[in-house]
Amino acid sequence: AQSVTQPDIHITVSEGASLELRCNYSYGATPYLFWYVQSPGQGLQLLLKYFSGDTLVQGIKGFEAEFKRSQSSFNLRKPSVHWSDAAEYFCAVDDYKLSFGAGTTVTVRA
Amino acid sequence: GAVVSQHPSWVICKSGTSVKIECRSLDFQATTMFWYRQFPKQSLMLMATSNEGSKATYEQGVEKDKFLINHASLTLSTLTVTSAHPEDSSFYICSLQTSGRADSGQETQYFGPGTRLLVL
Numbered sequence: 001a002q003s004v005t006q007p008d009i010h011i012t013v014s015e016g017a018s019l020e021l022r023c024n025y026s027y028g029a030t031p032y033l034f035w036y037v038q039s040p041g042q043g044l045q046l047l048l049k050y051f052s053g054d055t056l057v058q059g060i061k062g063f064e065a066e067f068k069r070s071q072s073s074f075n076l077r078k079p080s081v082h083w084s085d086a087a088e089y090f091c092a093v094d095d096y097k098l099s100f101g102a103g104t105t106v107t108v109r110a
Numbered sequence: 111g112a113v114v115s116q117h118p119s120w121v122i123c124k125s126g127t128s129v130k131i132e133c134r135s136l137d138f139q140a141t142t143m144f145w146y147r148q149f150p151k152q153s154l155m156l157m158a159t160s161n162e163g164s165k166a167t168y169e170q171g172v173e174k175d176k177f178l179i180n181h182a183s184l185t186l187s188t189l190t191v192t193s194a195h196p197e198d199s200s201f202y203i204c205s206l207q208t209s210g211r212a213d214s215g216q217e218t219q220y221f222g223p224g225t226r227l228l229v230l
Contacts, residue, residue, distance in 0.1 A: 036221070043114075043203050043221040044154075090153060097144070098219055100153040 002027040002093045006101035013081050014109050021076040021104050023065075023091030032094035033074045035065055038103075039087045047089075050074060061085070083108045112138040114206055116222035123194055124230055131189045131225045133204030139184035140206035144219065145177070148201040160187045194229045201226050 005024045013019050025031050032051050036044040048059025055067040065076045074091060086108040091101040113136040123129050133143060141162045146154040158179050159167045166179035176198075178190040191198050205219040 034218075041224070041226070043116075043223040044205075046218065046220065049218060097156055097159070098154075102153050105151075 002031060002095040002099055004033075004091045004093050004099060004101040006089075006091055006104050008104045009102070010105045010107070012107040012109060015083050016080050019076075019078045019081045019085070019106065021089050021091075021106070023074045023076065023101060024072050025074060025091075025093050026072065027093060027095065030069075031074075033065075033067065034092040034094065034098070035059065035063070035074075035076045036090045036092060036100075037061075037087045038090065044090065047076070081106075081108055083110070112136075112140070112206055112208055112220040114204065114220050114222040116202075116204060116225050118225060119223060120226050120228075122228045122230065125195050126193055129191045129194055129227060131191070131202055131204075131227075133187045133189070133206075133222055135185045135206050138206065138208060138220075140187075140208075141184065142207045143181060143187040144205045144207070145179060145187075145189050146203045146205065148203060148224070150201075154203060157189075191227065194227070196229045199227055199229045 003026050007022050034049045035047040038044050047063050048057045050057045050067045057065050063078050067074050088103045088105050090103045092098045115134045117132045143160040145157045147157050148154045156169050157172045160179045160181040162181045168174045181187040201224050203224040205221040207219050
C-alpha cells in the first residue's frame with residue numbers, strides 16, 4: 001500500500017522567510033501526489049497536485065512542489081511566507097483512495 | 111474546483127442520541143463522496159466511501175451500523191452517528207471526487223469545511 005511520511009511535526013518560520021515542508025512517499029509506480037492546507041477549524045484546501053509531466057508543480061497562494069523520483073519526495077515550498085500561511089499542511093498520495101501524512105503544523109512569527 | 115458544504119458546522123448532543131451530518135456538492139454531480147474523521151492534531155482517517163445509489167464501503171474497523179451513510183443523490187450524502195457516545199466526538203469531514211479518465215490523473219478530491227461533533 002502507498003504511504004506518505006511528513007518528517008516534520010512542527011515548523012516555525014518568520015514572516016517573509018522561505019518555507020519548505022518535506023514529504024516522502026512509498027509507491028512502486030508513478031504516484032499521484034497532493035498537498036492540502038487546513039486552516040484552524042476548517043476543511044482541507046487543495047494547494048497543488050502532481051500526476052505526471054513537469055516535476056515542478058505550481059499551486060495556489062504562491063506554493064510550489066517538486067517531485068523527485070530518485071528521493072521519493074514531493075516537498076512543498078514557498079519563497080516568502082505570510083502570516084496567513086500559518087496552518088496545518090498535509091501531503092497525500094492517491095491509490096484509489098487518499099492516504100494522508102500526519103501533517104506539519106506551520107507557525108509564522110512576526 | 112468543486113464547492114462542498116457541510117451542515118451543521120458544529121453540533122453538541124447528549125450521549126445516546128443520533129446526529130445527522132449533511133454533505134452537499136454545490137456545483138458538481140458527485141457519484142463518489144468520502145467521509146473522514148479527524149482527531150485533534152492528527153491526520154484524516156478515511157471512514158467510508160459513499161457511492162450514489164448503492165451501499166457505502168466502509169474501511170476496516172469502522173462500524174457500519176454506528177456510522178450510517180446515505181448517498182441518495184448526486185449532490186447529497188449524509189452521515190448519521192447513531193447512539194453517539196463521548197468517544198465519537200471528533201471532526202468529521204466529507205469530500206467529493208471529480209472524475210476524469212481513469213488513467214488521466216484528473217481525479218481530485220475537494221473537501222467540505224467539516225463538522226465538529228461534541229458528545230456530552
